[in-house]
Amino acid sequence: MSDEARQIDKITGTATTGHEWDGLRELNTPLPRWWLWLFYATIAWAVGYWVVYPAWPLITNSTQGVFGWHSRAAVETDLADLKALRGPMVSKLAAASVAEIVADPQLLDFARAQGRVAFADNCAPCHGAGGGGAKGYPNLNDDDWLWGGKLADIETTIRHGARSGDEKGHQGNMPAFGRDNILKANEISAVADYARSLSGLPAEKGVDLALGKKLFADNCAACHGPDGKGNREVGAPNLTDKIWLYGSDKQTVVQGIVNGRGGVMPNWQSRLDESTIKSLIVYVWTFGGGEK
Amino acid sequence: MNAQAASVALDRPAPDAGALARLVKEAEVGGLPPDDDIPLYAPRRKIYPQSTHGTFRRIKWAALIVTLGIYYLLPFVRWDRGANAPSQAVLVDFPARRFYFFFIEIWPQEVYYLTGLLILAAIGLFLMNAIAGRIWCGYLCPQTVWTDLFFAVERLIEGDRREHMQRDARQWTAATWARKAVKHLIWLMIAWWTGGAWVLYFADAPTLVKELATGEAPLIAYAWIGILTFTTYSLAGHMREQVCLYMCPWPRIQAALTDEYALNVTYRYDRGEPRCSVKKAEQLRAEGKPAGDCVDCLQCVHVCPTGVDIRQGASLGCIQCGLCIDACDTVMKKLGRAPRLIAYDTDINVKRRMAGEAPFFKLVRLRTVLYAAVLAIVGGVMIYTLATRGSEGISIIHDRNPMYVQLKDGTLRNAYTIRIVNKQLKYRDFLINVDGLPSTLAEFVGLPPRADGSRQLVSVGPDQTREVRVIVTDYSTTPPAPSASILFRLTDINSGEVVEMRDHFFGP
Numbered sequence: 001m002s003d004e005a006r007q008i009d010k011i012t013g014t015a016t017t018g019h020e021w022d023g024l025r026e027l028n029t030p031l032p033r034w035w036l037w038l039f040y041a042t043i044a045w046a047v048g049y050w051v052v053y054p055a056w057p058l059i060t061n062s063t064q065g066v067f068g069w070h071s072r073a074a075v076e077t078d079l080a081d082l083k084a085l086r087g088p089m090v091s092k093l094a095a096a097s098v099a100e101i102v103a104d105p106q107l108l109d110f111a112r113a114q115g116r117v118a119f120a121d122n123c124a125p126c127h128g129a130g131g132g133g134a135k136g137y138p139n140l141n142d143d144d145w146l147w148g149g150k151l152a153d154i155e156t157t158i159r160h161g162a163r164s165g166d167e168k169g170h171q172g173n174m175p176a177f178g179r180d181n182i183l184k185a186n187e188i189s190a191v192a193d194y195a196r197s198l199s200g201l202p203a204e205k206g207v208d209l210a211l212g213k214k215l216f217a218d219n220c221a222a223c224h225g226p227d228g229k230g231n232r233e234v235g236a237p238n239l240t241d242k243i244w245l246y247g248s249d250k251q252t253v254v255q256g257i258v259n260g261r262g263g264v265m266p267n268w269q270s271r272l273d274e275s276t277i278k279s280l281i282v283y284v285w286t287f288g289g290g291e292k
Numbered sequence: 293m294n295a296q297a298a299s300v301a302l303d304r305p306a307p308d309a310g311a312l313a314r315l316v317k318e319a320e321v322g323g324l325p326p327d328d329d330i331p332l333y334a335p336r337r338k339i340y341p342q343s344t345h346g347t348f349r350r351i352k353w354a355a356l357i358v359t360l361g362i363y364y365l366l367p368f369v370r371w372d373r374g375a376n377a378p379s380q381a382v383l384v385d386f387p388a389r390r391f392y393f394f395f396i397e398i399w400p401q402e403v404y405y406l407t408g409l410l411i412l413a414a415i416g417l418f419l420m421n422a423i424a425g426r427i428w429c430g431y432l433c434p435q436t437v438w439t440d441l442f443f444a445v446e447r448l449i450e451g452d453r454r455e456h457m458q459r460d461a462r463q464w465t466a467a468t469w470a471r472k473a474v475k476h477l478i479w480l481m482i483a484w485w486t487g488g489a490w491v492l493y494f495a496d497a498p499t500l501v502k503e504l505a506t507g508e509a510p511l512i513a514y515a516w517i518g519i520l521t522f523t524t525y526s527l528a529g530h531m532r533e534q535v536c537l538y539m540c541p542w543p544r545i546q547a548a549l550t551d552e553y554a555l556n557v558t559y560r561y562d563r564g565e566p567r568c569s570v571k572k573a574e575q576l577r578a579e580g581k582p583a584g585d586c587v588d589c590l591q592c593v594h595v596c597p598t599g600v601d602i603r604q605g606a607s608l609g610c611i612q613c614g615l616c617i618d619a620c621d622t623v624m625k626k627l628g629r630a631p632r633l634i635a636y637d638t639d640i641n642v643k644r645r646m647a648g649e650a651p652f653f654k655l656v657r658l659r660t661v662l663y664a665a666v667l668a669i670v671g672g673v674m675i676y677t678l679a680t681r682g683s684e685g686i687s688i689i690h691d692r693n694p695m696y697v698q699l700k701d702g703t704l705r706n707a708y709t710i711r712i713v714n715k716q717l718k719y720r721d722f723l724i725n726v727d728g729l730p731s732t733l734a735e736f737v738g739l740p741p742r743a744d745g746s747r748q749l750v751s752v753g754p755d756q757t758r759e760v761r762v763i764v765t766d767y768s769t770t771p772p773a774p775s776a777s778i779l780f781r782l783t784d785i786n787s788g789e790v791v792e793m794r795d796h797f798f799g800p
Contacts, residue, residue, distance in 0.1 A: 132694030241700035288763040
C-alpha cells in the first residue's frame with residue numbers, strides 16, 4: 001500500500017480505508033490480536049480436521065481421514081456396546097418360555113420394558129400407543145379376545161398373525177352375505193337387529209326378530225355359536241357382550257354382514273427377533289386383559 | 293500500527309534508570325491523565341503489591357487457610373452411611389443422581405434445596421454488604437483467595453515489590469527467567485490441584501486419586517482438571533484485579549445496594565489532611581497551622597492488590613481487604629502516631645468528627661433487620677422441610693391410551709403406573725391400598741394376587757424406586773361418574789409411615 005493511500009485519522013491515530021463520503025472517512029481499525037489469533041487457530045484446526053476426519057466429498061465417496069472414524073461405524077460400535085450390555089438378559093429372555101418370564105419378576109420387568117418400546121415401534125400404529133385399539137383394531141386392554149387371551153394364544157397371534165397368509169396363523173372370515181347374494185336386504189336388516197339384541201341393544205321398529213333368529217341359526221351360528229357367544233377357533237366375535245370391534249350401531253353391523261369382515265394381523269415371527277416377540281407377548285398380556 | 297508498536301515497546305522497558313521510574317509512576321494512581329482526556333481504552337498497569345503484616349493480613353491468612361483447606365480436603369472426609377450408599381461426606385453422584393452432604397441426601401426432585409441455598413447465599417451477601425461493605429470481596433471470594441495465594445508465591449520466588457520491580461526493569465538475565473519459570477510452575481501446580489480437588493467431589497475421592505495417578509481415570513476427569521487448571525492459572529495468575537474491575541458484576545450491584553451507614557475501609561481525611569512530612573508537620577504545628585497525620589508514604593497504595601489509592605475515597609476497584617489498614621498502622625506506629633488513620637468507618641463519621649461531633653455506628657437498620665429476617669425465614673423453612681420430609685413417596689401416572697377400558701360385562705377398568713420411592717438406605721416393605729371407590733379390585737402386574745383384592749405388599753430396595761402397574765376394576769353396581777376420585781395409600785408396614793396420593797378413575 002502506498003503512503004498516499006495510507007491516511008491517518010488525526011483524532012484516533014488509526015489508519016483509514018482511504019474512502020471518503022462527504023468528508024467522512026472509515027477507520028481501518030485493526031482486529032484485536034486475540035481475535036485474529038483465534039481466527040488463525042480455527043483455520044489451522046480446520047486443516048487438521050480435514051486430515052484426520054472424513055471431509056471432502058469425492059465422486060462416489062469422500063476423503064476418509066487418517067483416524068478412520070466414520071459416523072456409521074460409531075453408531076455400530078454404540079449398538080454393539082448396547083447389545084453387549086443387554087446381552088445376558090436378552091439371551092435369558094430368548095431362552096425362557098413366556099410362562100417362565102411371567103413367573104420371574106426380574107425377567108418380567110425387563111420384558112415389559114423392552115416390550116413397551118417394541119410395541120410403540122410395531123403395534124401402536126394400529127392398536128394405539130397404550131393398546132387402546134381403534135375401529136377394526138382390537139383394544140388389547142379389555143377381556144374380550146377374538147383369538148384368545150392366554151399367553152399361548154397371544155403368542156400364536158403375534159408370531160403368526162391372523163389372516164396373514166401364514167399357515168400357522170389364525171384363519172377365518174366373515175363372509176359377505178349381501179355382496180355375495182346369500183341374504184336379501186330385509187333379511188340382513190332382521191339378522192342385524194337380532195345380533196344387536198343379543199347384547200341387549202334395542203331393535204328397530206317393524207323388524208321381524210323371529211326371522212332374524214331363524215336366519216342367525218341358519219347362517220351365523222356355525223361360527224358365532226347358537227347363542228352368539230362366538231368362537232375363538234375362527235376368530236368369530238362374541239356378539240353378546242358390550243364390546244364391538246367395528247361399532248354397535250345398526251348401520252355398521254349391516255355393513256359387516258353385507259361386505260363381510262377380515263382384518264389382518266401380520267405375521268411378526270419373520271420380522272422380529274425371539275426376545276422382542278416374547279417381550280411383546282408378555283407386555284400385551286399385562287395390559288390387563290390377559291387370561292390365566 | 294504505531295500505537296501498537298509503542299505499547300509493545302512499553303512492555304519491554306529499556307534497562308535504564310528512567311524505566312524504573314516510569315514503572316513506579318505507572319503503578320501509582322497519580323500517573324493517570326487528567327479527567328477530560330481519559331482514553332476509552334486503559335492499558336493495564338501491572339501491580340506489584342507489597343507484603344504487609346497486621347490484623348487484617350492475619351484475618352486474610354486465616355480465611356485463606358480455612359476456605360482452601362475445606363476446598364482441598366473436604367472430598368476426603370468420610371461419612372459412614374452403611375453398605376448401600378457411598379461413604380464420602382460430600383459427594384455429587386451424577387450417575388446415581390444423588391447428592392450427599394454428611395447426613396443429608398438429596399434426590400434430583402429435591403433440587404429446590406439448592407434454590408434455597410442460592411437465596412441464602414444472595415441474602416447473606418447483601419447482609420454482609422449492609423454491615424461492612426465488601427467482606428465477601430476482601431476475604432472470601434475465590435478470586436481473592438486464590439489471587440492472594442498466587443501473590444504469596446510470587447513474592448516468595450520473585451521477591452517483594454521493590455525487588456520484583458527492579459528485576460523486571462533490568463535486562464532480564466537467565467536467573468530472572470528461571471525465577472519466572474519456577475513461579476509459573478508453582479502456579480500451574482496450585483491450579484492443577486484446584487482442578488484436581490474439584491473432580492473429587494464427583495466421585496469417590498481416594499479411588500479417583502488412585503485412578504488419576506495411574507492414568508485410569510475417565511477422560512472427563514482429566515478434561516475438567518484441565519479446564520480448572522486453565523481458569524485458575526489465568527484468573528489468579530494473570531487476570532487478578534482485572535476480574536474485579538472489569539468482569540465481576542458484584543461491585544456494580546454492591547454500589548447500588550449499599551447505604552451510608554455500612555462500614556467501609558475508609559481513609560479518615562479529617563485526620564490525614566493536609567498531607568505533609570513529619571518535619572513539615574512539626575513546623576506547621578509550631579506555626580499553629582493544621583497538619584495531617586498522612587505522610588504521603590504511599591504504603592497503602594503499594595500493598596493494595598488492585599492498585600487503588602484508598603485516600604481518593606470509595607471506589608469500584610477497592611475490594612476492602614483491609615491490607616491498607618495494616619500498612620498504614622505499621623507506619624503510624626513507627627511515627628508514634630495513633631493507628632487507624634485508615635479504618636472500617638463511614639463517611640458520615642468522618643464528617644461528624646470534622647464538625648466536632650462524636651461518631652456513631654448504626655448496626656440495627658431496616659435493611660440489616662430485613663436481610664437477617666429473610667435469612668432466618670428461608671433458613672428456617674429449609675431446616676423445617678429437611679427435618680420433616682418423608683422417607684417414602686408415591687407418584688402415579690394414569691394410562692392415557694386408553695383412558696378407561698370397558699369389559700365384556702360393561703364394568704370399568706382403569707390402569708395406573710405407580711412409582712414407589714424408598715429414600716431410606718435399607719430394604720422396606722410397603723403396603724399399597726387402593727381406596728376411594730365402593731367396590732374395586734386392584735391387580736398388581738407381576739405380583740402375586742391377594743384374596744383381599746385392593747391391597748398389595750411391595751418390597752423396594754434401599755435408596756431405590758420401584759415401578760408397578762396397577763389395574764383397577766370397579767365392580768360397583770351403579771356406574772361411577774365420568775371422573776371419580778381414587779386414593780392410593782402407601783404404608784411402611786414396619787414404621788407405619790404413610791403417604792397418600794389421589795388420582796382419577798375415568799369412565800365414559
